Amino acid sequence: MQMTPMIESFVFHFGEMGSRWGFNRTVGQIYALLVISESALSANDIGDALGVSRGNVSMGLKELHSWQLVQTTHKAGDRKDYYRAKGTIWDMANRVFEERRKREMDPTLSMLRDILLDEAANPQEAYAQERIHEIHDLLENITHWTQSLQTLSPDKLNTLMKLGSGVGKVLDLKDKLTQRKAE
Helix, strand or coil, rough: CCCEEEEEEHHHHHHHHHHHCCHHHHHHHHHHHHHCCCCEEHHHHHHHHHHHCCCHHCCCCCHHCCCCEEEEEECCCCCCCCEEEEECCCHHHHHHHHHHHHHHHHHHHHHHHHHHHHHCCCHHHHHHHHHHHHHHHHHHHHHHHHHHEEEHHHHHHHHHHCCCHHHHHHHHHHHHHHHHHHH
8 A cells, every 4th residue: 555645644643543542553553554445455565554564463453353443355366364444434433432441441330339339447438439439320321321322323423413512502491491390
């Protein structure tokens, strides 16, 4: 694949963002390259384009497979494996959200539940448990909300995102109407 300045800029930035999403820079760059490549790429193609070793490419592809973000394909008459990004951009976002939930939210929720099951030994621990319970409830609500969002079709999710702050305005109006009825 030809690394034009525009493609290079995207790939390298995506690598930096990947480190914030839960995988290393090289894995992010590999994935970016696969996302914008029209045809499947071999490990050698990826390594040459990014200037990284075959071993790094192999490890990166293994990580992307574990996230279920890439698929392996073959070309007739060629023994090499070729790789392409799996699914749509929405599918990619859902996979990243799901993996981050599994790797970050689930262990945190589990730890919080364990703490909440323990009996508070003193008022300081009782206060701490109240705060921990609030954190647990917030994370639990976020988890349920994101899981319900993941079941929406891309069209419905896009519409919901376009509503944006409009939803807040509708809820504010509802609160005002409810308040007027109470008066």
